[in-house]
Amino acid sequence: MSIEQRKIRQYKCPSCGGGLELKNPRTRYVACPYCGTVTDVRSDAYHILAKYAKPSDFPPRGFLKLGREGIINGKAYKIIGRTRWRSQYMERWDEEGESGYEKGTWEYDEWLLISEDATYFYIIEDADGLHFSEAIIPPYPSLPKGRVINDFFDNRKRDAQEYGNSKILYFEGESTYLVKPGRMVGFSQYRTIGDTQNASGIYLGYSEDYIAEWRYNDQGKIQEVEFFKERDVRQGIIEEAFMTEEERLEKKQLEHARLLEKRKIRKINKRIFQIGGLFNLILGIILSVMYSGDEYSYIPEFKQELKYPLTATDQDFVFKDSSKVYVFKPDSIIKITEDDESVQIKIVPEIPEETDVLFHLKVYSRADDKLVFDASTYAYDYKKYKGDRVAYSDGVFDEAFSLDSISGQYYIVFEMELPKYYVQKPSSWGKPKALVEISVRKKAGYKGPLFVFFGIIMLIISLFIWIPKIKDN
Amino acid sequence: MAFKEFNCPSCGALLKLEYRFTETVICPFCQQSSHWTGENFEAKGEKVILADYGSKFSVGLQASFWGTKLGERKEYKFKVLGRVRFEYNDGFWDEWLLRVEGYEQNEYWLQEDEGEFFLFKKFDNLPSVNEYSELEVGMYVDWEDYKMFISEKAKAQISGGEGELPFRVIPGEQCDFVDGILLKEAIPVSIEYLPDNKKAFYVTIFNLDINDFVFTEKKQENVY
Numbered sequence A: 001m002s003i004e005q006r007k008i009r010q011y012k013c014p015s016c017g018g019g020l021e022l023k024n025p026r027t028r029y030v031a032c033p034y035c036g037t038v039t040d041v042r043s044d045a046y047h048i049l050a051k052y053a054k055p056s057d058f059p060p061r062g063f064l065k066l067g068r069e070g071i072i073n074g075k076a077y078k079i080i081g082r083t084r085w086r087s088q089y090m091e092r093w094d095e096e097g098e099s100g101y102e103k104g105t106w107e108y109d110e111w112l113l114i115s116e117d118a119t120y121f122y123i124i125e126d127a128d129g130l131h132f133s134e135a136i137i138p139p140y141p142s143l144p145k146g147r148v149i150n151d152f153f154d155n156r157k158r159d160a161q162e163y164g165n166s167k168i169l170y171f172e173g174e175s176t177y178l179v180k181p182g183r184m185v186g187f188s189q190y191r192t193i194g195d196t197q198n199a200s201g202i203y204l205g206y207s208e209d210y211i212a213e214w215r216y217n218d219q220g221k222i223q224e225v226e227f228f229k230e231r232d233v234r235q236g237i238i239e240e241a242f243m244t245e246e247e248r249l250e251k252k253q254l255e256h257a258r259l260l261e262k263r264k265i266r267k268i269n270k271r272i273f274q275i276g277g278l279f280n281l282i283l284g285i286i287l288s289v290m291y292s293g294d295e296y297s298y299i300p301e302f303k304q305e306l307k308y309p310l311t312a313t314d315q316d317f318v319f320k321d322s323s324k325v326y327v328f329k330p331d332s333i334i335k336i337t338e339d340d341e342s343v344q345i346k347i348v349p350e351i352p353e354e355t356d357v358l359f360h361l362k363v364y365s366r367a368d369d370k371l372v373f374d375a376s377t378y379a380y381d382y383k384k385y386k387g388d389r390v391a392y393s394d395g396v397f398d399e400a401f402s403l404d405s406i407s408g409q410y411y412i413v414f415e416m417e418l419p420k421y422y423v424q425k426p427s428s429w430g431k432p433k434a435l436v437e438i439s440v441r442k443k444a445g446y447k448g449p450l451f452v453f454f455g456i457i458m459l460i461i462s463l464f465i466w467i468p469k470i471k472d473n
Numbered sequence B: 001m002a003f004k005e006f007n008c009p010s011c012g013a014l015l016k017l018e019y020r021f022t023e024t025v026i027c028p029f030c031q032q033s034s035h036w037t038g039e040n041f042e043a044k045g046e047k048v049i050l051a052d053y054g055s056k057f058s059v060g061l062q063a064s065f066w067g068t069k070l071g072e073r074k075e076y077k078f079k080v081l082g083r084v085r086f087e088y089n090d091g092f093w094d095e096w097l098l099r100v101e102g103y104e105q106n107e108y109w110l111q112e113d114e115g116e117f118f119l120f121k122k123f124d125n126l127p128s129v130n131e132y133s134e135l136e137v138g139m140y141v142d143w144e145d146y147k148m149f150i151s152e153k154a155k156a157q158i159s160g161g162e163g164e165l166p167f168r169v170i171p172g173e174q175c176d177f178v179d180g181i182l183l184k185e186a187i188p189v190s191i192e193y194l195p196d197n198k199k200a201f202y203v204t205i206f207n208l209d210i211n212d213f214v215f216t217e218k219k220q221e222n223v224y
Helices: A235-242 A245-290 A447-464
Strands: A010-012 A019-021 A029-031 A037-040 A047-051 A069-072 A075-095 A098-115 A120-126 A129-135 A148-150 A157-159 A162-175 A184-193 A207-216 A222-233 A297-305 A317-320 A325-328 A334-338 A342-347 A357-365 A371-376 A389-393 A398-406 A409-419 A434-442 B004-007 B014-017 B024-026 B033-036 B041-043 B062-069 B072-088 B091-100 B108-113 B116-124 B140-143 B146-154 B156-165 B176-182 B187-194 B198-209
Touching: A069 A235, A075 A184, A098 A162, A129 A235, A148 A184, A222 A235, A245 A447, B062 B198, B091 B156
Parallel strands: none
Antiparallel strands: A010 A019, A029 A037, A029 A162, A037 A047, A069 A075, A075 A098, A075 A162, A098 A120, A120 A129, A129 A222, A148 A157, A162 A184, A184 A207, A207 A222, A222 B146, A297 A434, A317 A325, A334 A342, A342 A409, A357 A371, A357 A434, A389 A398, A398 A409, B004 B014, B024 B033, B024 B156, B033 B041, B062 B072, B072 B091, B072 B156, B091 B108, B108 B116, B116 B198, B140 B146, B146 B176, B176 B187, B187 B198
């Protein structure tokens, strides 16, 4: 009787005696997991075919390993073999209109998977990640030569992305094809990026490699050329598909622990924002109530046309707040000088100490009523920037105002130099050409609304701090 | 329906033949191959049992597949009459002889290749088919109105058979093959160089997936 009679499931490695069990009944070549010896299990005396390195010398790169089971495209597969190949190849480069080829070496693992109905599937794993490899029958097959490879689908000549040959470095598990050491295959491939369509005619964004691979017989002649399509697959998809129950449980526990930690941090953050928000809100309300008498308001009290030459006006500038009365004499605060080119207006309002007075100066051109200068101080600016010049731009002039202290009193100084275009001599116009408008804004208790605002913002943020829920299972 | 009955020349078991073109019968009881001599069956070659590898198919199986031809998807009923196992330096493969209902005059072979199934139709002794020695992988050759790309060329042998077969099978006999792809059509074709200088040309009629088959009877447990 012939060897076909044997129904091989278990056998002993002829080299080291280690017990082995076959996963795939179609298998012919098996590597011993202990010593790396590859045996032709269908030969009469378990012919030793090759001796590769021990599995510990070529550990898997990542997650995939022999024996893993998982579901791909609805079909259950088991990983039964791995071949490590080393490629020596020429790779095309293309830069700034120039192109060429450069030498490279590359290693990759070819994982063999068998399904429950004895069909095969290959996953390629290399430093770039994982790829599904699928054998195809192209309408325009050819044997690529050198740098040229014909497109599988329209037969036009393409530049090979890579071409070269690969050798077996290592093998473990079971194989359906001959895994002789040093066995070489030639290959050439091109890449399409985003120009492939799915069945509905929608262009797919990912790249696909189209590979022609040929191998030689013992006489050195090409025995077979095969065509493949390779597509990247995300590590996560494979992990999800091939995880064992224990790993799934472990992952779940890890995720649970991570979730707990996340919940803890989120809870603390939420509390910080809640307490901070409430604190600001309360502080703001208290401040607002305390300063409730000092409403935020504009008091446009003073509006005066500039007389030319400037003469003191009888009209005093007066405003009151809840406790004080302020009086400004415009002739003491507005000084105008001129030279051949321009008119300088210097307004030095005397500011009582510890006030929140806002000065607002506008200068209009009388020719066309256009606003030519608009500057204001903001509350407390004069304290903060005392002695500094503060850059200011109104979009027309780059102006500045400065703060000064004259004999112990605080002053705000608006200093500007206006082209005479805006302030014409009255002799030619008969009328003053500029209007100085000083408006005073009394503002107090503004800190209250500010704190209220921040408080509300923090409370709103705290509402958006989501605390992940923990499922019971 | 059996059209012929005879006793196995080796063990005497009663064998009922269903296939009109049977040249070889392998006794399911003693695995003896017998050849039709024109008058009776004569035992030939050694007894071989083919190791099981977990195929969904088996001799005697009646099932159907859904195939698309000229744009029409249709269910084809078939019965598996026999199987031949070929072996070459890279391993082995099986081919299943099918009798397809409504097409009993044709010879169909189902080949399983890494999860894909090719149903080949046989064309006998076409004069235009090249000799084995004339062909090399990478060549293009003309066949009728088609151009064929040669994708594989290898020496193989028949390691055994099962059931009824339309040619004489002796285990261990040489059976070289050349595989190709019809240009533009993407149709796999195969040339087998059988003993006695016979050449058989096979053209894929259907390229099927396991899901295209409808198995009514449960045949096999999972392979692992």
